Amino acid sequence: MYKLTNELYFPPVATAHPSGIVAFGGDLSAERLILAYKSGIFPWFEDGEEITWFAPEYRMVLFLNNLRITKSTRSILNRNTFKVTFNQAFKEVITNCQQIKRNGQLGTWITDDMLASYLNLHEMGYAKSVEVWQENKLVGGLYGIDLGHIFCGESMFSKTSNASKIAFIHLAEKLKTENYQLIDAQVYNEYLESLGCEEIPRDLFMKILNKELKVVYDD
DSSP states (O other): OEEEOSSSOOOOGGGOOTTSEEEEEOOOOHHHHHHHHHTTOEEOOOTTSOOEEEOOSEEEEEEGGGOOOOHHHHHHHHHTOSEEEESSOHHHHHHHHHHOOOTTOSSOSOOHHHHHHHHHHHHTTOEEEEEEEETTEEEEEEEEEEOSSEEEEEEEEESSTTHHHHHHHHHHHHHHHTTOOEEEEESOOHHHHHTTOEEEEHHHHHHHHHHHHHHHHHO
8 A cells, every 4th residue: 555755645546455545654734635635535543543544445425415304303403402503613623523432432533633734724714614502502513624515524523412413414404505516424334324325436426526626626
């Protein structure tokens, strides 16, 4: 597998190992991270490990028209139990994502260096957050990288039932009104599937990504 140098470069995603690993090493500079996301690659590693870059063979995505909202969730939305905001508390959201305890997970892949890097990306306008409030307390949220037309979800947290789900739904509905194509949810899990996400082949994901990047950045 490819070992990155100081050169700002990633190998083609088609060269990825069956595990999805494209490369090791490099850094978490804003320039490299932005290049990674635009190349269909994301960092995923735990504290103490070498930086590892992934482009899995199958990508978990939400096509925004396929958002799934159950009757019980719709009822919660209609009751206005939660207040939802956008980009009002990015640091608090990513810190909660880093610190929240998750079943079957001993540590966190959001290292202190990664947290600092994404705070920098937020200041640059790339990293964005959704916050869910209850009685003026932050009880859930998510953050990710906004490429324009495609939102790359990174992590979510919930301190009370349904809070992260509410964040995801509000994000999806907002992006749909702004003519985004999909949310990149990266890798499969049942929770994401319950919200309407599905796995698509890496080649199809890259075709969509490259098409939308051309629309956004060539205009």
